[in-house]
Amino acid sequence: ILAISLWVAFSHKQYNSGDSLKETIISRCQTFIQNNRTSSAYDCQKIWTVFEQAFVGKDPCNVPTDAYDSLINTIIQDPICNKMLFWSKTKHIVHEFTEKRNCFQTLEDTLLGYIMDGLTWCGKEGSNETFTTGCPSWNDCVNHTVKSFWNRASAAFAEAACGDVSAMLNGSIATPFTPTSIFASIEVKRFNADKMRSLTVFLVTQENDGKSCDDPSLKNLQKELDPKLKYSCVSVAKSTIQECISHPDTACGACW
Numbered sequence: 001i002l003a004i005s006l007w008v009a010f011s012h013k014q015y016n017s018g019d020s021l022k023e024t025i026i027s028r029c030q031t032f033i034q035n036n037r038t039s040s041a042y043d044c045q046k047i048w049t050v051f052e053q054a055f056v057g058k059d060p061c062n063v064p065t066d067a068y069d070s071l072i073n074t075i076i077q078d079p080i081c082n083k084m085l086f087w088s089k090t091k092h093i094v095h096e097f098t099e100k101r102n103c104f105q106t107l108e109d110t111l112l113g114y115i116m117d118g119l120t121w122c123g124k125e126g127s128n129e130t131f132t133t134g135c136p137s138w139n140d141c142v143n144h145t146v147k148s149f150w151n152r153a154s155a156a157f158a159e160a161a162c163g164d165v166s167a168m169l170n171g172s173i174a175t176p177f178t179p180t181s182i183f184a185s186i187e188v189k190r191f192n193a194d195k196m197r198s199l200t201v202f203l204v205t206q207e208n209d210g211k212s213c214d215d216p217s218l219k220n221l222q223k224e225l226d227p228k229l230k231y232s233c234v235s236v237a238k239s240t241i242q243e244c245i246s247h248p249d250t251a252c253g254a255c256w
């Protein structure tokens, strides 16, 4: 009896976890389409099916980035040139800022990024279920189910980057341009100088950081860019951004 009740409890739990992920993904997808008046050509049910095929039945540490190719191709969205904003180690403040005004578009402001932001998922070899708990941690393996998704989605977002592009980096950490970050290891390497005109770095600083646009890691960033791209860096006090977040009526250009 104990074995049977454990089995019932366990299988029920697993069923629920995958089921609620499906509900979350489909409802986020529908919300995004409604709020952004995005083409109703996107079929949320189909997006779920294509998403699931990337990792279900696989070892959660063996999902390469290209497993998400079909998903990326299903959700192709036109880039909004001159508004694209990349970020590294500034996730919270960036999204507080972009949520209130539409001068910038991050990956999380696109359908794909909006749907997946903050979620955890994985499959299991020999199982057709989806799990949201008991998945490996981000640094446990190279071909990590969730990491591969962000690597793939970030690569597509960066390849599409066009016009004047911005990046918000963190001036309160040792290396604002961290080589292991997705921004440094994936995105910058995929910028296409034929589509892009410039990259402006906004370095978010606090009074005692001592970090400035002269930081050696930013020199490394500059070296990585195609010389055809115009590079600039502006140091912006965190308090200035926070001021702008609390006054959403301030025009974008007047923020700093």
Ligand code: N1C
Pocket: 085, 086, 087, 088, 089, 090, 091, 106, 107, 108, 113, 117, 118, 138, 150, 154, 157, 180, 181, 182, 183, 184, 187
């Ligand atoms: O490694 P990072 O930052 O440099 O990655 C940020 C970079 C952004 O420009 C985005 O375009 O890569 C893209 N990106 C996301 O959009 C995203 N949304 C949520 C990368 N990671 C993303 N996440 C989660 O944040 C992801 O699960 C991972 O754990 C962090 C990466 O943040 P980071 O190290 O600050």
